[in-house]
Amino acid sequence: MTTMQRDGRKARGEKRRQEIIEATLRVIERDGVAGVTHRSVAREAGIPTASITYHFATLDDLLIATLISCARDMATEVYWMIDRARSREGLRRSSGSPYSGPSAADEVSALLAEALGPRRGRTMAEYELYLLAARRPSLRPAARRWLDVLTSMVKHDDEVAFRVFLAGIDGLLIQGLIDDEPPTAEELRPVVEYLLNPTERRRRARQEA
Template sequence: MMARRYDPERRTRIIDAAIRIVELKGIAALSHRSVAAEAGVPLGSTTYHFAGLDDLLVAALEQVSGGQGGAMKDWEEALAGSGSGGGKGGTGGRSLADALTRLLEEYAHGDRGRIHLEYELYLAALRRPALQPVAAAWLDTMVDVIGRHTEQEATARVLVALIDGLLLQLLLTDRPFDRAAVRAALARVTGEG
């Protein structure tokens, strides 16, 4: 009998493989078999670590939304220097609308595959109840991060909804990023005119 090889990184490799598959081919291409092949592990390893695909998708969404150096940490750091014209946070000279516009512009000119991946996982929560708590936590975290720079939580929630809409439109239309239009929309919500 052959001894089982200890592989403490296997679970992480499986999650990373699932993320790559979803990013490149979409959730429909995700299966225990495709993940095992992508991760270079035996099929039984995927079912050992994740009983079902929903469990694997939850782990993937958690990693994408809040993993080490996750997007929200980047947003928090970028917004740290913004003020919102009477908002709660920020000490720099940039307005909140300017800071958010710059972040969205970086997203738009960066790896669109990453945005596609985030929204593919995020929207999967519509049909997969196991993902809903993770997606809701992601939204709440984003509202919290942006809300530190607004007077009211409601303003932060509207900004998050607007940002989601803008990013989805960018993905769906493949139009170029219109900095002036995005900044004007964000400024209307923040009251920065």
């Protein structure tokens, strides 16, 4: 087998794995984690059950891969959002001119509103997987992956403040999932802005002390 043939086979295998992961998330959206079996995922993906077991021998293997995929996507999305906000802030400071576009709080709020509105089913599926790790120790490293990946990607001046921010985002998403009506970006923005400004909170605390 030539190198080109091996690369092509590997690419096809990765494509099939991703199709299986996407099908797994759709099953969880519709039926919950309890509905995930090799057969149900194969049926959702429109492929033979043998293809699922070839790539993921056990259900834990499949759930771990799905968790890791969710973690990677979430970390990447948040990373680029933070990177854009920092770039805008750098340009604003270097030019000395005011910036009238969306702030970091605006972008985070919009992202959360989308996750709790149009993407509510996917968000619920991801958190159902996330919380399953509390009962399944084998899933815990994958469930922690998004926090570990994001913390390593973002060189933040205050790691404690950054972890508080991420914990707050988790809380907003979980609370939003049990609301009868999903919160809007405008409703989320004051809380997000508070989470994004630990320095200002500390300054006020010192003044009040």
